[in-house]
Structures are given as C-alpha cells and as structure tokens.
Amino acid sequence: MVPQMIIEARDVGVELGGGPVLRGVDLRAGRGDIVAVVGENGAGKSTLLRCLAGLQPGVSGKVGVFDRPPVDEPAFWRDVALVGDEPAWYPGLTVREHLELMPAVHAAARMEVGTALETFGLAGRGDMAPLSLSTGQRQRLSLAMALIRPSRLLLLDEPERGLDPAFRSRLAACLTEYAAEGGTVVMATHDLRLVEVTRARSVTLEAA
Amino acid sequence: MKTWSDRYSAVVGAAVAVALLVPASSAVVTSLAQQVDPSRMGAGIALVALAFAGYLALARAFGPVATSAADAAWLLLSPLPRRGVLRRTVGILLAISLLGGLALAVGLLSALGVRDQLTLRLLTAVVLGVSATIGGMAMAVLAQASQAWDSWLLGTIIFVMALAVLAAVLGSGLWRPLPAAVAGVPASVGSAIAVVSAIAAAVLARRAWAALERVPAHRVLAASTRTGQVATATVLLDPSALTWIAEDEHWRGRGLRSRPWPPRLHGPLVLAWPDWRRLARRPGRSALLLASATLPALAARAGGGLTTFALVLIAAGTLAAAAACTTAARRDGDDPSLARLSGVGTRPALAARTLLPALAGGGWLGVALAGLVAAGALSEGPWWLFGPAAAPALAAGALRMARRRPIDHSMPIIPILGGAVPMGPVVWALTGADVAALGCAPVLMALSTQPPALGPYLVAQALAGTGVAAVFLLRRRVR
Incomplete structure (x- = not known):
C-alpha cells in the first residue's frame, strides 16, 4: 500500500564545525503536496534538502521518507529526483541525448522527449552540447531531466536559479501538474512568486 | 623591481x-x-x-x-x-x-x-x-x-x-x-x-x-x-583536472547530431553507452590511439630489443587506452548527480561500463604485442592472445583509476635517501595501476622472461585477469 505521508521530519538538527546549522525543524509532506522551504541565506534550506535526500551526515532528530530513513542508494533514487547544483554533464552527449537517457534508463517517462524540449524551451538546442548552453538553459535542462523521469518525490534546491521570469511561470505549471499526478515537491527557494503561483505550503527557516 | x-x-x-x-x-x-x-x-x-x-x-x-x-x-x-x-x-x-x-x-x-x-x-x-x-x-x-x-x-x-x-x-x-x-x-x-x-x-x-x-x-x-x-x-597537483579542461574544451560549441539510444539497451547498459558514443564521435582520437599501439615496436626496433623504455610504453599505453574509455565513470565519480537521477547502483553501472575499456585496453595490448613480434623483439608465438586475456584486469584498473579521489595532500611525507616522497601523489598515481598490475602479473612475467612455451602463462593471465575483475566488481564497497 502506498503511504499517504511521504516525508515526516521531526526535530531535525545539524551541526557543522561546532555550530548549529539546523535546529528543531519539523516538516511533513503528503502525496500531491508542494512545500516551499524559505528563509534568508544561511538559514539551512539546502542542508534540510540534503537531510531529506540522505546526503547529510551527522543529522539529529528523525527523518523519514517513504516511512524509512533516506539513504543514498539506487532504490531510494528510483523514487526521488534531486536537482541541486548544476551536474557535470557526460562529455560528447547532446541536450536531447541527455534527456533521452532518463526514459531509457528508467524504462518509462512522464512525457515525450520532444515535448520536454518544447516545454523547457530547449527545442532549438537539442543538438548542442550542454556546455554550449547559457546558465539558465542548463538549469532548464537539469529540471527537464528530473521531470521527464518517473518519480514520487522531487527535491529542488533553488530551482529558479538563472531562469527568466517567463520560464518561472512555466516551471510553476510543471510543478503543479507533477503534484496533481500525485507527486510530492519540496523546494528550497527565494522566489516568493513561485511559491504563490504553485500554491505551495511555506516552511520558513530561521538562521540557527 | x-x-x-x-x-x-x-x-x-x-x-x-x-x-x-x-x-x-x-x-x-x-x-x-x-x-x-x-x-x-x-x-x-x-x-x-x-x-x-x-x-x-x-x-x-x-x-x-x-x-x-x-x-x-x-x-x-x-x-x-x-x-x-x-x-x-x-x-x-x-x-x-x-x-x-x-x-x-x-x-x-x-x-x-x-x-x-x-x-x-x-x-x-x-x-x-x-x-x-x-x-x-x-x-x-x-x-x-x-x-x-x-x-x-x-x-x-x-x-x-x-x-x-x-x-x-x-x-x-x-x-x-x-x-x-x-x-x-x-x-x-x-x-x-x-x-x-x-x-x-x-x-x-x-x-x-x-x-x-x-x-x-x-x-x-x-x-x-x-x-x-x-x-x-x-599548482594544485590535480592532474585529472587537465583532462577535463581538454575534454570540455573539445565539446564546447561543437555542432553535434543527436542519435536515438539503441532500443534494446535498458538499465545499467544505458549508462555505459555514452562512452561508446563519445568514442564514435572522436574518430581521429580513436585512430590515433590505435596507431599509438605501434610505438612499443618502434621503440624496441630503435633500441635494438625489448628495452625498459619499450616495456614502459607497453604498460603506460595499455592502461591509457583503457582509461580513455572510462569518461562517464569518471564524471559520475567526480559528481554523482546524474548517476542519482538515473537510479542505477554503482556496481551494476561499473559492470556495464567494463566492456569498452576491456576492448580498448585488451585490443591495444594485443596489437602492441603483435607489433613487437613483427619487429623481432619477441619470439614467435601467439603473444597477441595476452591482450584479450588481460582485458578484464585492465578494465578493472581503468575503472578504479576513473573513480579515485583527488590527491590527499594531508598524507605523510616519507623521508628517503636523497629526498622526501609525499605519499598523497604516490597513492593517487598508484590507484588503478595497482589493480591492473596485479591482474596483468602473468603477462609482465612473460615479457621479462620470454619463455619458450606461452600456454601456461596465457592460462594464468586469463585466470588472473578474470579473478581481479571479479573481485573488483563484487567486493562490498566499490571504489
């Protein structure tokens, strides 16, 4: 049976270099939820996302994703897609081939590759190497790769980074559609307009 | 001033x-x-x-x-x-x-x-x-x-x-x-x-x-x-950065033509395909790699026999040929973001990525040894068979090399006669070459002794190559 509660984090704390980065954070998210983690620089938004992705060592409190602690293992990543810093692209592959990689490896896709190229404004860039794209276009490609593959949880660290205002609206529509299909989105963001348009539930972090 | x-x-x-x-x-x-x-x-x-x-x-x-x-x-x-x-x-x-x-x-x-x-x-x-x-x-x-x-x-x-x-x-x-x-x-x-x-x-x-x-x-x-x-x-003593500079420089701004993924490839095999495609898109480099397999024969002929220089060329060239086909593994080792998006485990991905470096390394070694026989530096015999026999060990060594961490400069400096050796760069340089050398011990012995009968050495090489590759892929923590 698919659990309704996707993320359940209680009293999460992280210390780095002897100082607290996160302290006593609670976060719950169910199927179809969009949660926006907001807060000033250094509040621990990215650290919280790393905790939810099982990538942060030394976490206190309880973090549960799909009713179990998150771990950096293939079974976990088959359900979870993470978009953080720009990934290192495979040399010699085009934009389209990077996108095609996802349906090929997962044997399923949420949308056609051509549709994804159109949706993410990369239609005329399919035959280019990712390194030839602008920063914003590479961010679009990262988001497209995460959204073209099937997943149940989407973790986004500042997805609006480098994107123009017009595309941010399109991204909001993509995330809303993903949640409507039953997916859960947790994003760390500074874009309050994106929070508003996606009707995300805000969780505000204060610097610990 | x-x-x-x-x-x-x-x-x-x-x-x-x-x-x-x-x-x-x-x-x-x-x-x-x-x-x-x-x-x-x-x-x-x-x-x-x-x-x-x-x-x-x-x-x-x-x-x-x-x-x-x-x-x-x-x-x-x-x-x-x-x-x-x-x-x-x-x-x-x-x-x-x-x-x-x-x-x-x-x-x-x-x-x-x-x-x-x-x-x-x-x-x-x-x-x-x-x-x-x-x-x-x-x-x-x-x-x-x-x-x-x-x-x-x-x-x-x-x-x-x-x-x-x-x-x-x-x-x-x-x-x-x-x-x-x-x-x-x-x-x-x-x-x-x-x-x-x-x-x-x-x-x-x-x-x-x-x-x-x-x-x-x-x-x-x-x-x-x-x-x-x-x-x-x-200055930072990070030689691997040099190859990324050259690689990124090559692809940046280059016009490519997308091709669909082979329909029968699924799961981990999909992750192995980028290296095949990259190799096909650099035919000049591949031809140069193949042509370089004649260098040991040239060195042997110029030196009047199987000199140390020729032996070093064989070892370095073989490992370099295998390592040249592990770029995707290196990318995932440096930055696992794409590997996480693919949801494939490290071990299955590495196993799928073994084939190309095995073919490249084994092929290079086979051609180089055949060249040495033709040049008269080695006795007549099926020396080229050491190439396929050593291929799994070469792939394991190249993949280990592709996934090694950056040089650890906090490692101790060992004083030796006439100087001091920083262990960080030494350990970094040996990571990968160690597994390849272990798996290729029989062919190295055969090259140094040049025995009249190659059969036992070939069997030993096939066993050592397969064994080393199997241990590399099956051990608990793959690195």
Whole structure:
C-alpha cells in the first residue's frame, strides 16, 4: 500500500564545525503536496534538502521518507529526483541525448522527449552540447531531466536559479501538474512568486 | 623591481643548474659517439618525428601566445603596444623552443649515430633541432593570428606524422639503405642544410614577431584562460583536472547530431553507452590511439630489443587506452548527480561500463604485442592472445583509476635517501595501476622472461585477469 505521508521530519538538527546549522525543524509532506522551504541565506534550506535526500551526515532528530530513513542508494533514487547544483554533464552527449537517457534508463517517462524540449524551451538546442548552453538553459535542462523521469518525490534546491521570469511561470505549471499526478515537491527557494503561483505550503527557516 | 636578493638567488640557481647539467650533458654527448645499426635507424627517426609532431600539436593546442590572467584582463585590452605586453611570453616561448630543439638534436643523433667529426655533427644537429622548434613555434604564433597559417601548421603536423609512419614502415624494409645514406651524409652537406634551415627559421620568427601586433585579443585571451587553468591544475597537483579542461574544451560549441539510444539497451547498459558514443564521435582520437599501439615496436626496433623504455610504453599505453574509455565513470565519480537521477547502483553501472575499456585496453595490448613480434623483439608465438586475456584486469584498473579521489595532500611525507616522497601523489598515481598490475602479473612475467612455451602463462593471465575483475566488481564497497 502506498503511504499517504511521504516525508515526516521531526526535530531535525545539524551541526557543522561546532555550530548549529539546523535546529528543531519539523516538516511533513503528503502525496500531491508542494512545500516551499524559505528563509534568508544561511538559514539551512539546502542542508534540510540534503537531510531529506540522505546526503547529510551527522543529522539529529528523525527523518523519514517513504516511512524509512533516506539513504543514498539506487532504490531510494528510483523514487526521488534531486536537482541541486548544476551536474557535470557526460562529455560528447547532446541536450536531447541527455534527456533521452532518463526514459531509457528508467524504462518509462512522464512525457515525450520532444515535448520536454518544447516545454523547457530547449527545442532549438537539442543538438548542442550542454556546455554550449547559457546558465539558465542548463538549469532548464537539469529540471527537464528530473521531470521527464518517473518519480514520487522531487527535491529542488533553488530551482529558479538563472531562469527568466517567463520560464518561472512555466516551471510553476510543471510543478503543479507533477503534484496533481500525485507527486510530492519540496523546494528550497527565494522566489516568493513561485511559491504563490504553485500554491505551495511555506516552511520558513530561521538562521540557527 | 628586482632586489639584490632576487639577483643573488637567480645567479646561485643558474650556477647549481650548470653544475648539475654539465656532467649529465657530457655523458650524453659521449654516448652519442657511436655507430647505429642501419636496421634501427628508421624506427629512431620515426620516434624523433613523432616527438616533433607532438611538440607542434601542443603549441597549436595551447595558443601558444598566452599571458597571465592579470595581464590578459588589464593590459591586453589596453592601448599599450601588444609586443611590449607579450615580451615575457615571447621569452618563455623561445626558452621552450631552445630546450625542445636540444632534445630533438640529441634524439636525432641517437637515432642516426655519429661515425666521425662529433663536434661538427653535434653542432649541425643542434642548429637543425633548434631551427625546427623555433620555426615550428613561429608557425604556431602565425597560426594564432591567421587562419591560413593555421592550415599550414596543420598540414605540417600531418606531413611530419606521415614522415614518421614512412620512416617506421620503410626504414626496415627494402628502403633500409635510405636512413643509412642520411646518416652517411658528409658533415659539410649537413652543415649547409642546417644553415638553410636556420635562415628559414629566422624568417619565420621575424614574421611571427611582426604578427604579434595582429593576433586578435580574443584568441590570446582564450589561450590565456586555457594556460591559466592548466597552471592552476598543476599548482594544485590535480592532474585529472587537465583532462577535463581538454575534454570540455573539445565539446564546447561543437555542432553535434543527436542519435536515438539503441532500443534494446535498458538499465545499467544505458549508462555505459555514452562512452561508446563519445568514442564514435572522436574518430581521429580513436585512430590515433590505435596507431599509438605501434610505438612499443618502434621503440624496441630503435633500441635494438625489448628495452625498459619499450616495456614502459607497453604498460603506460595499455592502461591509457583503457582509461580513455572510462569518461562517464569518471564524471559520475567526480559528481554523482546524474548517476542519482538515473537510479542505477554503482556496481551494476561499473559492470556495464567494463566492456569498452576491456576492448580498448585488451585490443591495444594485443596489437602492441603483435607489433613487437613483427619487429623481432619477441619470439614467435601467439603473444597477441595476452591482450584479450588481460582485458578484464585492465578494465578493472581503468575503472578504479576513473573513480579515485583527488590527491590527499594531508598524507605523510616519507623521508628517503636523497629526498622526501609525499605519499598523497604516490597513492593517487598508484590507484588503478595497482589493480591492473596485479591482474596483468602473468603477462609482465612473460615479457621479462620470454619463455619458450606461452600456454601456461596465457592460462594464468586469463585466470588472473578474470579473478581481479571479479573481485573488483563484487567486493562490498566499490571504489
């Protein structure tokens, strides 16, 4: 049976270099939820996302994703897609081939590759190497790769980074559609307009 | 402004360098005064020509006119005379050309031998070598300023490489007397040729000096960025960064044509495919890799047998061929973001990525060993079979090398006789080579002992290769 509660984090704390980065954070998210983690620089938004992705060592409190602690293992990543810093692209592959990689490896896709190229404004860039794209276009490609593959949880660290205002609206529509299909989105963001348009539930972090 | 302390340091440094170099140089010059077997001359000339082609290719790839990041940012775009800004760069390029020319001269004399008039022939070779390197560097500078000269430089590189192939192929057959005739040319004729080449080099250098004012700023800036990245990678002792600089530089801005993924590939095999596609998209590099498998045979012929140099070439070339096909594993090792998006485990992904480096490494070794048999450096026998037998171990070594962490500079420095060895770079350099050497122990033993019957060694190699690869892939924590 698919659990309704996707993320359940209680009293999460992280210390780095002897100082607290996160302290006593609670976060719950169910199927179809969009949660926006907001807060000033250094509040621990990215650290919280790393905790939810099982990538942060030394976490206190309880973090549960799909009713179990998150771990950096293939079974976990088959359900979870993470978009953080720009990934290192495979040399010699085009934009389209990077996108095609996802349906090929997962044997399923949420949308056609051509549709994804159109949706993410990369239609005329399919035959280019990712390194030839602008920063914003590479961010679009990262988001497209995460959204073209099937997943149940989407973790986004500042997805609006480098994107123009017009595309941010399109991204909001993509995330809303993903949640409507039953997916859960947790994003760390500074874009309050994106929070508003996606009707995300805000969780505000204060610097610990 | 230079202080007296700076000048003192420079003078003492130069004196120490001279004191160290003079005995070594005299030993090298003494060793040149011998005749060389005509059958070895062609291979020697081929190696020298290949070294010169490599020198020209490097000069073309790195600029060669580049300056420091600060000068590039502030002085290059100012109204200051360009030649004044680049004066220091020109000095460095001249020094590189001089050193390269001396090395080329020594290589040429080692290949052809000296039967009489050592001093005159040495002088001739030095003038020839330095003229070639200064002329080549001048062409590279001109190529930076003009597309036409770039075509000429590319043509020269191809011509020199063709010359190397001809010397290697014809030097051992019916044309064997040709290199011997070159070696037997009277010293006066050689001197005349050297004078002509020196004049040609001077003309080219003069034109290059004039062209410095016309080199487009963006080209010097691009070369400065490349050189700066290389310098940073060198200072930080992170050699792997150098290959990423070259790789990213190759693909950035390059027009490609997307092709669909093979429909039958699923799961981990999909992650192995990028390396196959990358190899197919760099046919020139693949051809060069394959052609380089003849280098051990050339070295063996030039050295008159299976020398240590030839053995080192076999080991380094085999591992380099396998490692050249593990780029995707290196990417995922450096940054696992894409691997996480794919949701495939490290072990299945590595297993799927074994095939290509195994084919490349095993194939390279097989061709190199067949070449050594053809060159007469190894006894008759199915030596090439060691290639497929060692392939799994080579793939395991290359993949381990691809996933090694950056150099750990916090590791201790071990004092040894005559110096100290930092363990961080040593451990980094040995990671990957250790597994490959362990898995290739039988072929290494066979090469050092050259047994009459290869059968037991081949069986041992097949078992060792498969065993090492299996342990590498099946152990609890893959790294």
